[in-house]
Amino acid sequence: MRTMAIIKRVLTQMIRDKRTLALMFLAPLLIMTLMYFLFQSNTTQVASLGTHNVDQQVLKNIRTRHVKVEKYATAAPAKTMIKRHDLDGYLTQKGSTLTVTYANSNPTNTSLIKAALQSGLVKLKMKSLVAVTKTQKRALTRQQAALAKVTQQRVQEKTARLKTAIAQAKASGDTATVTRLQQRLRQVTQPATPAKAQQPTKYTTTADYVYGDNNATFFENFLPVFLGFFVFFFVFLISGISLLNERTTGTLSRLLATPIRRGEIICGYLVGYGIFAVIQTVITVLFSTLVFHIQLVGSIWLVFLINLLLALVALTLGIFISTFANSEFQMIQFIPLIVVPQIFFAGLIPVAGMAPWLQVVAHVMPLYYGANALTDVMTKGASLSEISINLLILVGFMVALTILNIVGMKRYRKV
Amino acid sequence: MSQNYVEARQVSKRFGQHQVLNQIDLTLPAGMIYGLIGPSGAGKTTLIKNILGMEAVDGGTVQVMGVTMPNRPVMAKIGYMAQSDALYETLTGRENLTFFGQLMSVPKAKLQQMIAYTARLVNLTTQLDQRVSGYSGGMKRRLSLAIALIQDPPLLVLDEPTVGIDPELRQQIWAELNKLKATGKSMLVTTHVMDEAERCDYLMLIRHGVALAQGTPTELKRRYQVETIEQVFLKAGRLQDANNGNY
CATH class of the missing domain: 3.40.190 (D-Maltodextrin-Binding Protein; domain 2)
Structure with missing residues (x-):
């Protein structure tokens, strides 16, 4: 009941904020379109x-x-x-x-x-x-x-x-x-058969592709990574700033003057913003398959599931990080620190080829697991069991951060 | 109910080296308007937060409705109006009221009645479906008061409730607070405005975290042999400074 109230409020607030909605739903499409044309045309480097x-x-x-x-x-x-x-x-x-x-x-x-x-x-x-x-x-x-x-x-x-x-x-x-x-x-x-000179074997090649075809472009390689990144980035930013606002305007403290449990607040946030993350994923995935005809080898439901988990991690991370910020501007300052490094380890650069200590760094990045799972599902058609370890690690991130958030909220109310 | 609504014993609170509250005693029985007066930074809001259980006391005990605070379920029995308006600006007045009503677990049918009642009380009925971002400062203050009343709590904790409210509406609000008192509710009110202090049944003068004086307005005026509460306050403050100087 109280969680429902929080969810309903989060949804109403988001729907009223048209600019943020546009940022969340249209900005990824704009970036994807740009990427499509940038990476699609096989420009020859001279x-x-x-x-x-x-x-x-x-x-x-x-x-x-x-x-x-x-x-x-x-x-x-x-x-x-x-x-x-x-x-x-x-x-x-x-x-x-x-x-x-x-x-x-x-x-x-x-x-x-x-x-x-x-x-x-x-x-x-x-x-x-x-x-x-x-x-x-x-x-x-x-x-x-x-x-x-x-x-x-x-x-x-x-x-x-x-x-x-x-x-x-x-x-x-x-x-x-x-x-x-x-x-x-x-x-x-009997005519002597003359010894024939041995002819060299002429080799020709025919190529077959396990994943995709010979038209595969960078765009198709990058797309799963970017799908994960969009969700992660926008949810991190929006949830972090909205909880920051609750804190700075005093509504968080006011909320905690009611018998609501701290877990109910976090849960309401998870569900409320999770819904928008799913909508964003549906829009971006449909856009890439219908408009750009990107072939999705694996199950579309797995893509949604991975993105939902990524969104929940981003959400709990955003809420957690927002406790270290005192203004929206300070929240933005965390983007180059927390979000941008993740994109390097998301699969654009093969992690296996990195220096050992960098590989260690990669393994503490949530986006590494999310983007890997997305790539496996979208281009290799991986099944649920094949990506289950990645999913479990994402769940682990989420649970750990949620507990931290619930404990951290004790600062504002002692029970 | 024979027990006291609020019973604070020897409450002390410090933030680092700064002693914010020093052995404060506060007893609020049913059906009373209790005024906390004192300059800003005196510790009024900290005392309120200790009573609500948002802060934990360093020394002493706080009981609300016979339950030691901090305690989460008891919070449903306290209507709280914070010093700053903690409202959701993108929502309408009605949506804010509904939201906090739901957090207080007010049943749906009763919530509709309470929204209508509290809105009428603070004179916001016609603006209830406007977004709060378009409200004036006074309107926001009134909405905050309505939110404090939404679950019909027996105890109201109002931190500076009448700041930014015009004199006419202030009269109405005080009249309503007295009506609520008559139904057995109690109120803990902080204020700067000395003529409001006169309307309280009982007063605590608080300065530098110390309860300087407690008593009914008439008692206090008699004790300090002055005409107004303002003069009581000034005199008590001078005495405190003089005593501190003697140490």
């Missing part, structure tokens, strides 16, 4: 490589659609050239040595040039190998032809000899010898 005095053959092989080669007639130190022409790299040749200098202001462009150089040089080596092999092949073919001629001559001589022997044997009436010789003749005249 690095510019300046060259001086480099062999034409080399340049031809280095040039790809990712590397634009510019030839410069005048020579200058690499650093100067890079600065003057705003290049990503500068290549010079002295004899058979190629010297490359990278601007390295953009690591992606540096690696593009590196890759192009490497593959260009491999291609060059291959071509010279091919040329050598071709000349050898021609020589071999000539020798084979000569050999074949000699063999044929010898066969003809043998045949002639055998034929005369057969004629003589027939004349003498030795039938046994005739059959034996005829057999020999057949053997000799």
